[in-house]
Amino acid sequence: MKREKGYPRYFEAFFEWLCKPGLFEELQGDLKEEFIANSKSKGAGRSKWIYRKEVILMIRPSVVKSLNEISVNIASGSMFNNYVKTAFRNIKKSTLFSGINIVGLSLSMAVGLLVISGIAYQLTFDQFHEHKERTYRVITQVDDSYFGLSTYATTSVALAEDFFDSKENIDKLVRINTDFGGAATTDSKTLSLNGMFADEDFFRLFSFRLIEGNPSSALSTPFSIVLTEEVAERFFDGGQAIGKSMDVAGIGLFQVTGVVENPPPNSHLQFSSLASFSTIETLASQDSLYINHNEYDNLNSGYLYLSVKENSSPVDLKTDLEAFSNTISTRFENREYKYSFQKLTSIVPGKSMVNQIGPEMELLVLIIFSVLAGIIILSTCFNYTNLSVARALSRTKEIAIRKTLGGTRSQVFLQFIIEAIIIALLGLVVAVCISIGLKPYIYSLSSDIQSMFSFDITLEVALYFILFAVGVGVLAGFIPALILSKQEALKLLKGSDQVKFLRFLNLRKSLIIFQFTLSLICVIIASIVMKQYEFSMNFDLGFDREQVLNVKLQGADQQLFMDEFSKIPEIKSISMSSGYLGVGARSRYWIKNDDIQDSTVINFLSINENYLSNHGIALIAGKNFSEFDNESIDELIIINEKFVEEFNLGSPGEAIGEVIFSPKNKPFRIIGVTSDFHYDRLRNPIGSFFFTFQSEYFQYANLKMNNSEIVSTMEKVETSWLNVNKIYELEAEFYDDRVEEAYSFYRIAFGIIGFVTTLTIFIACMGLLGIVIYTSQSRTKEVAIRKVLGADEKGLIYLLSRSFIGMMVWATGISVTLTFLLFQFVILPKEAYKATLGFWDFGLGIMIIVGIGLVTITTQTLKVARANPVDSIQRE
Amino acid sequence: MKETNLGEFQEIILLIILSLDNKTYGAEVQRVLKSDLDRSISRGSLHTAFTRLEEKGFLVSEIGGATKERGGRRKKYFSVSSSGKESLQEAKDIRERLWNKIPNLVFQNI
Numbered sequence: 001m002k003r004e005k006g007y008p009r010y011f012e013a014f015f016e017w018l019c020k021p022g023l024f025e026e027l028q029g030d031l032k033e034e035f036i037a038n039s040k041s042k043g044a045g046r047s048k049w050i051y052r053k054e055v056i057l058m059i060r061p062s063v064v065k066s067l068n069e070i071s072v073n074i075a076s077g078s079m080f081n082n083y084v085k086t087a088f089r090n091i092k093k094s095t096l097f098s099g100i101n102i103v104g105l106s107l108s109m110a111v112g113l114l115v116i117s118g119i120a121y122q123l124t125f126d127q128f129h130e131h132k133e134r135t136y137r138v139i140t141q142v143d144d145s146y147f148g149l150s151t152y153a154t155t156s157v158a159l160a161e162d163f164f165d166s167k168e169n170i171d172k173l174v175r176i177n178t179d180f181g182g183a184a185t186t187d188s189k190t191l192s193l194n195g196m197f198a199d200e201d202f203f204r205l206f207s208f209r210l211i212e213g214n215p216s217s218a219l220s221t222p223f224s225i226v227l228t229e230e231v232a233e234r235f236f237d238g239g240q241a242i243g244k245s246m247d248v249a250g251i252g253l254f255q256v257t258g259v260v261e262n263p264p265p266n267s268h269l270q271f272s273s274l275a276s277f278s279t280i281e282t283l284a285s286q287d288s289l290y291i292n293h294n295e296y297d298n299l300n301s302g303y304l305y306l307s308v309k310e311n312s313s314p315v316d317l318k319t320d321l322e323a324f325s326n327t328i329s330t331r332f333e334n335r336e337y338k339y340s341f342q343k344l345t346s347i348v349p350g351k352s353m354v355n356q357i358g359p360e361m362e363l364l365v366l367i368i369f370s371v372l373a374g375i376i377i378l379s380t381c382f383n384y385t386n387l388s389v390a391r392a393l394s395r396t397k398e399i400a401i402r403k404t405l406g407g408t409r410s411q412v413f414l415q416f417i418i419e420a421i422i423i424a425l426l427g428l429v430v431a432v433c434i435s436i437g438l439k440p441y442i443y444s445l446s447s448d449i450q451s452m453f454s455f456d457i458t459l460e461v462a463l464y465f466i467l468f469a470v471g472v473g474v475l476a477g478f479i480p481a482l483i484l485s486k487q488e489a490l491k492l493l494k495g496s497d498q499v500k501f502l503r504f505l506n507l508r509k510s511l512i513i514f515q516f517t518l519s520l521i522c523v524i525i526a527s528i529v530m531k532q533y534e535f536s537m538n539f540d541l542g543f544d545r546e547q548v549l550n551v552k553l554q555g556a557d558q559q560l561f562m563d564e565f566s567k568i569p570e571i572k573s574i575s576m577s578s579g580y581l582g583v584g585a586r587s588r589y590w591i592k593n594d595d596i597q598d599s600t601v602i603n604f605l606s607i608n609e610n611y612l613s614n615h616g617i618a619l620i621a622g623k624n625f626s627e628f629d630n631e632s633i634d635e636l637i638i639i640n641e642k643f644v645e646e647f648n649l650g651s652p653g654e655a656i657g658e659v660i661f662s663p664k665n666k667p668f669r670i671i672g673v674t675s676d677f678h679y680d681r682l683r684n685p686i687g688s689f690f691f692t693f694q695s696e697y698f699q700y701a702n703l704k705m706n707n708s709e710i711v712s713t714m715e716k717v718e719t720s721w722l723n724v725n726k727i728y729e730l731e732a733e734f735y736d737d738r739v740e741e742a743y744s745f746y747r748i749a750f751g752i753i754g755f756v757t758t759l760t761i762f763i764a765c766m767g768l769l770g771i772v773i774y775t776s777q778s779r780t781k782e783v784a785i786r787k788v789l790g791a792d793e794k795g796l797i798y799l800l801s802r803s804f805i806g807m808m809v810w811a812t813g814i815s816v817t818l819t820f821l822l823f824q825f826v827i828l829p830k831e832a833y834k835a836t837l838g839f840w841d842f843g844l845g846i847m848i849i850v851g852i853g854l855v856t857i858t859t860q861t862l863k864v865a866r867a868n869p870v871d872s873i874q875r876e
Numbered sequence: 877m878k879e880t881n882l883g884e885f886q887e888i889i890l891l892i893i894l895s896l897d898n899k900t901y902g903a904e905v906q907r908v909l910k911s912d913l914d915r916s917i918s919r920g921s922l923h924t925a926f927t928r929l930e931e932k933g934f935l936v937s938e939i940g941g942a943t944k945e946r947g948g949r950r951k952k953y954f955s956v957s958s959s960g961k962e963s964l965q966e967a968k969d970i971r972e973r974l975w976n977k978i979p980n981l982v983f984q985n986i
Binding site: 034 | 901939951
């Protein structure tokens, strides 16, 4: 039949499916006649609608097939049982194949499951708020002539008064300021507390549940504080919290007015206490930290959340706000502000912004992960197809007999699809186990992952899993089912030689080359990453970090600290510093360089007199800070050799006594020169660097230990810490661990790449296995005749494996070239100090993979080559 | 039990078929219902009526030839059987008898 444009074909098909077969011809004819007449008199659109209406009205007992007839057509109960039974029999019969398929599918499905559960969890973020559909956050886009364009999650809270208060369709408006926290003292104890200031409508805008206290007034009066359950428990040990007072250092004396449930982990707002925003207003009127909290150029810690009234749209508000942004921007010379709304539910996952209030997850990252998982799954589906088509060679008779006994094409099709779905569901069971097993591994890669993904299997997620597995089954089984059900019974019975199942051999071969290339690239990258990691860890940074324990001071008195800790005999010496060297964290300062008539940015560290000896940094000229007790010590600096060179100060000895200036003409006198060391991560080369002695910047104490019992020393350190700082818990870590942490990127990358590598190797081998079986099985007769005519086994294996070995060579060539180019021109140039790549970095991985591939090939070809020729020829 | 009563809709269908030379098919009946009686009846409910009438033996059907404007599908022609005609006649007689009993006065003021 000719295809007619604008004819409701789907409805016709639906009608045909629905209608009793005896009636269809008459009724459809009438409907069509009416349709044609109508399209002439009433136009195409109307007549289509009339047609559809007519079809719907056909659903009546006298026209529609009985339920029985419909279900027989799809799969009657007993037929379905039969499919399941044969599927299981087939799975059992060829354990190897089914095993490979199930394991392959389950490995890639495990990746899919992790992505599904991860995304499903991301989508639950902030969904528990009752008014989420009409709640927005005000965000700020700043176009700065110097720093460029950046988007802030913060905004100026001044907008609340100047703009939103006069707007009618605003329902609730809440200002938040995160500059809250410090040491908090109750009657019985002092502990650290963090949290934020929030307006009184907080509990009416958001659905955080107050356990005790009045939600409408808990945050109204100045110096009220609401604690989370957990914090209340910590401070008051399960006693009554409401009404108690709490002194927060540097802010004031607060009254506890409520206890709130801990914010759920899938909330983008995380806090352990909430103080009333009116506190800020009271404090701002006095001279305090909060004096400029209401300024338009303060985007440090102010957030604005609002909800619009029910049934009102924020569209007008948006245009008004944009206009208002322009008036604000005119107040600033080189900056432009643009305020806009962000829906509460699109904060996480959402765009990346400066000053995020809580956890953030970029939508793009989720998309990239889903695409990667999709590629892996598609690749395994392709392999399933490949393998089952290859295996179908031995199932031709089964299909032929089914067809001879009256099986329709759709029944054979269904049988194969059901088999694929069952394999996918079995794979799902394995995949769930794998993904649960992988969970701790993934968590161990980075602590961020733990806070952003739960990977918990909820009922909803389980439903997605099953749908996903069925989808994978259909996807993988579709082509084999289609091809196999198409074959004619007679041809199938005549013998397998006439059957040309999947002719696109070249396409299949190139896909396998692609898969092998991918896995080779993964192996090479993994080994290079590992090498670079080891290289960085063992690199001589130019200073000694062995046995150095860094203790975060957290406001402890420095003199007290020194006195207390020098009592520990295992500690050789103690120095103080403002930070770490060699881990990528840095402080910078502008220094005028007369030589190039401009200022340059220079890294520095503030240290005390023991630091250099503690870390084995040698002074090659001049003196240490300790010899300048009586001078204004913050004007003295010790520089490195590179500094001497870059500022053209002559020899290290000549540099001593020179004075350099900051852009504001603050003088610095050089008192010493040290040898060069790596103060930054290895990707950056050594530049100019200087040390100052400014005790107010000290953040860490560096304890140099004797080679002794670590555990007992740590106990002593903990005891001493209690005498020095009662508010905060001890935060101490060994320098080596910190350095390792700084290069943990490589470890994470190696972890992920390692996993992906295993997966891709497996997938590639599966694909190879499929194609090898297919080609060698279809050449059994040729091999038999060759054997009869005197060919030996070795020659035959070579004959059968030749093209596959060619494929491996291609894959190796492509992957080596690609990775070499990638590393040589894209990645490694960014690293100033890099491991040199030798033959073995490429060779080992390649040999392993090619080896696995060759084993796969030979096992199959050997089987064919060894077969008794009589058996193969007798088949005729 | 064979039902011999004619419903109003069934009677009209029989009359239409007879008026079309006692040989017609579904779409035609549907068209006449729309144009002459201004009644929009779906082809589905028409089918139900046809089935009912065939069961009662008032209609006989035969499969006709295919025509192009139907997408090559054949028509099913219906004609009124003699028992159908009898039943129509009976219905008409009953009505006539009742009409005759109505005094003329009743219609004078319309």
